[in-house]
Amino acid sequence: MTVYDLIIIGGGPAAITAGIYAARKKIKVLLLTKNWGGQMAWAPEIDNYTGISNVKGLDLVNRMVAHLKENDLEIKEGVEVKKVSLKKDSSLEVRTGEEVYQSRTLIMATGRTPKKINAAGEEKFLGKGISYCAVCDAPLYADRVVAVIGGGNTGINTALEAAKYAARVYILGYQPKSSADQYLQIKAESNPKITFYHNILTHEFKGDNFVSAVVYEDKNTGEKKELAATGVFIAIGSIPNSSLVKNMVELNEKKEIKIDCQNASSVKNIFAAGDVTDVSHKQIIVATGEGAKAALNAYNYLNQMKGE
Ligand SMILES: Cc1cc2nc3c(=O)[nH]c(=O)nc-3n(C[C@H](O)[C@H](O)[C@H](O)COP(=O)(O)OP(=O)(O)OC[C@H]3O[C@@H](n4cnc5c(N)ncnc54)[C@H](O)[C@@H]3O)c2cc1C
Structure with a gap:
């Protein structure tokens, strides 16, 4: 040998x-x-x-x-x-x-x-609206509302890529403020399609055959809310x-x-x-x-x- x-x-x-x-x-x-x-x-x-x-x-x-x-x-x-x-x-x-x-x-x-978030529905909707790779899958979510879980460098990069195709992109960041590099935060803030929610705990992904909503908690108030989204990128490191x-x-x-x-x-x-x-x-x-x-x-x- x-x-x-x-x-x-x-x-x-x-x-x-x-x-x-x-x-x-x-x-x-x-x-x-x-x-x-x-x-x-x-x-x-x-x-x-x-x-x-x-x-x-x-x-x-x-x-x-x-x-x-x-x-x-x-x-x-x-x-x-x-x-x-x-x-x-x-x-x-x-x-x-x-x-x-x-x-x-x-x-x-x-x-x-990529790290999993281990929220309910993550496995079920993987490949059915949930993805870990925006470069691979963002074009699949053209004209849809997309949620990006994660507000660090990976999250913002993902959101910027998703925003090239999606109608709207919501970033759900766990921390009270983004940990991403300043230049990335500025890019995201100046993109009219992107909205940043901070201090968010993601609980669940819902839908029938395909993901249709993210259930999350606003950690500021403890209130549980639902975001309608038919594309989700998990970008938490x-x-x-x-x-x-x-x-x-x-x-x-x-x-x-x-x-x-x-x-x-x-x-x-x-x-x-x-x-x-x-x-x-x-x-x-x-x-x-x-x-x-x-x-x-x-x-x-x-x-x-x-x-x-
Ligand atoms: C969305 C995103 C955006 C980024 N943007 C930037 C940026 O703008 N600038 C920057 O500097 N960095 C960026 N990074 C970080 C950068 O990509 C990484 O730091 C870099 O790729 C690390 O290189 P690596 O070779 O150590 O590992 P990786 O890039 O993770 O490559 C590991 C390789 O090992 C292979 N492998 C693993 N296990 C096995 C196995 N058992 N058998 C065979 N093959 C295996 C994998 O298939 C892969 O090819 C970004 C990362 C992400 C996720």
Whole structure:
């Protein structure tokens, strides 16, 4: 069986950049990913990636993937890694549905998954009016009234995307005031289709076959109200995809992989990069930088093992 020098799990900005840096070091690299872009593909517009003043998330994904594919590495896309194990000789075994791969080092660049709100009706109406991805689904809600649950950066980004299509967009934010970046708040406030409700607790999604209303509580008054909406986006943040290594490496209280300044986890040949780690500021430019560092540090580790 081929033993890779490095396996990278993920297809977001951290993994793609790690792939480019590792391939340029001429080591044997395999990148395994479910999809390309990860959360970056969901960003309607990106205004904060150095050198590109404005770009759609999907366009930046395509540019990064094209750049990656100019390099010499093996890529398996559309595959989900199901299991990672550490062998007695410290090598790593990575299993997808059908295949098993072996490697000397690993980079976990598995990012994050949207958080569920766990309100009644959320499961029932998923795909029937409820979605977690505005870039994917906002066009489906053209001319409708849409509710966005969440008043942070993700919530406002989602509302801005939804407002391109919807008749009206209501943001239901849990906090007394928005935690989003100021420039996003200004964008939302100046959009005539968007109305912001603060201090809201979402209780339930109602409807028959398709969602038709959100039941919420105004935390200022304790009053329960109903908002008629036939499209709902849940945008309340995300959880790290760290479960593959949760019994092997140290995680923090948020279940993020703890890494040192060399991107090493508590297991010396398992590195991690991007939003799955405890590094502060979950941003594309941070994820790309961390991906580069993780690849270079995995390369240094391989050289140390060879005694170079
Ligand atoms: C709506 C939205 C808007 C945003 N806007 C901006 C913005 O304007 N500017 C900015 O800087 N940041 C923005 N962000 C944040 C940014 O997208 C993230 O910080 C960045 O994508 C993190 O990159 P990552 O590679 O660490 O993880 P992710 O982007 O989460 O990618 C993780 C990858 O790992 C893959 N994966 C996970 N588990 C497995 C598995 N078991 N097997 C195989 N593959 C797996 C996933 O499929 C995915 O491809 C936004 C995020 C969202 C949700």
